[in-house]
Amino acid sequence: xxxxxxxxxxxxxxxxxxxxxxxxxxxxxxxxxxxxxxxxxxxxxxxxxxxxxxxxxxxxxxxxxxxxxxxxxxxxxxxxxxxxxxxxxxxxxxxxxxxxxxxxxxxxxxxxxxxxxxxxxxxxxxxxxxxxxxxxxxxxxxxxxxxxxxxxxxxxxxxxxxxxxxxxxxxxxxxxxxxxxxxxxxxxxxx
Amino acid sequence: xxxxxxxxxxxxxxxxxxxxxxxxxxxxxxxxxxxxxxxxxxxxxxxxxxxxxxxxxxxxxxxxxxxxxxxxxxxxxxxxxxxxxxxxxxxxxxxxxxx
Numbered sequence: 001x002x003x004x005x006x007x008x009x010x011x012x013x014x015x016x017x018x019x020x021x022x023x024x025x026x027x028x029x030x031x032x033x034x035x036x037x038x039x040x041x042x043x044x045x046x047x048x049x050x051x052x053x054x055x056x057x058x059x060x061x062x063x064x065x066x067x068x069x070x071x072x073x074x075x076x077x078x079x080x081x082x083x084x085x086x087x088x089x090x091x092x093x094x095x096x097x098x099x100x101x102x103x104x105x106x107x108x109x110x111x112x113x114x115x116x117x118x119x120x121x122x123x124x125x126x127x128x129x130x131x132x133x134x135x136x137x138x139x140x141x142x143x144x145x146x147x148x149x150x151x152x153x154x155x156x157x158x159x160x161x162x163x164x165x166x167x168x169x170x171x172x173x174x175x176x177x178x179x180x181x182x183x184x185x186x187x188x189x190x191x
Numbered sequence: 192x193x194x195x196x197x198x199x200x201x202x203x204x205x206x207x208x209x210x211x212x213x214x215x216x217x218x219x220x221x222x223x224x225x226x227x228x229x230x231x232x233x234x235x236x237x238x239x240x241x242x243x244x245x246x247x248x249x250x251x252x253x254x255x256x257x258x259x260x261x262x263x264x265x266x267x268x269x270x271x272x273x274x275x276x277x278x279x280x281x282x283x284x285x286x287x288x289x290x
Contacts, residue, residue, distance in 0.1 A: 008284035012282065018213070021228050
């Protein structure tokens with residue numbers, strides 16, 4: 001078999017495309033269960049906001065977020081092990097630290113925004129995390145993995161619909177919207 | 192200089208080998224996932240897998256999950272070595288490496 005330089009370059013490009021597609025689908029399979037976990041956290045958090053006085057909100061969210069963050073790291077490590085991407089030489093630990101760091105940054109950002117802007121409408125406290133999460137997923141979708149764009153758009157749209165159409169029941173609306181996150185997780189896990 | 196591998200170079204077989212090589216550290220790849228990654232049809236994928244299996248490049252594992260039959264594919268050591276060799280040949284060709 002004699003190949004030209006162009007044919008060899010095309011074959012290498014095809015290998016690269018296949019490898020990237022494989023990696024993206026692997027990422028979906030790892031991200032799916034984590035999204036499902038966060039859908040439960042989300043549902044519990046918003047139910048808490050709907051049922052309990054506002055004095056309890058931040059502490060409950062703090063506890064739920066901590067559970068979600070630790071659960072995400074544990075799930076990611078287990079799923080990466082199954083997918084054969086468990087780190088060599090402590091790389092898994094670095095990824096876990098990055099994941100925890102990223103979640104910490106988002107939580108700090110939310111707290112800082114609330115602290116600076118001090119929304120007078122309680123619905124603002126309810127809607128902002130939904131809009132932020134929707135935006136983050138959409139950004140991930142634009143730059144890395146397309147399915148997250150749709151997931152982000154759905155979360156963003158559901159939050160806006162709840163804010164403008166069902167403001168009085170927004171906490172329960174957002175808790176219900178977590179079903180969409182769960183379904184998204186299943187969709188990713190089956191990729 | 193590395194040598195080309197005629198069997199691997201066929202476009203779909205190249206995709207199959209690339210997908211399996213990317214997953215070599217993990218569990219065997221399910222047929223349906225391999226189909227998604229390579230964007231192949233059932234029949235096409237099956238026939239090329241058979242050719243690769245005959246060459247000893249892949250191992251096809253059949254079992255059941257509950258009552259559902261499951262087919263999984265894994266790259267063998269021979270397949271892994273052959274793929275690396277073919278990629279090395281392609282790179283040398285592109286970079287203009289001579290004997």
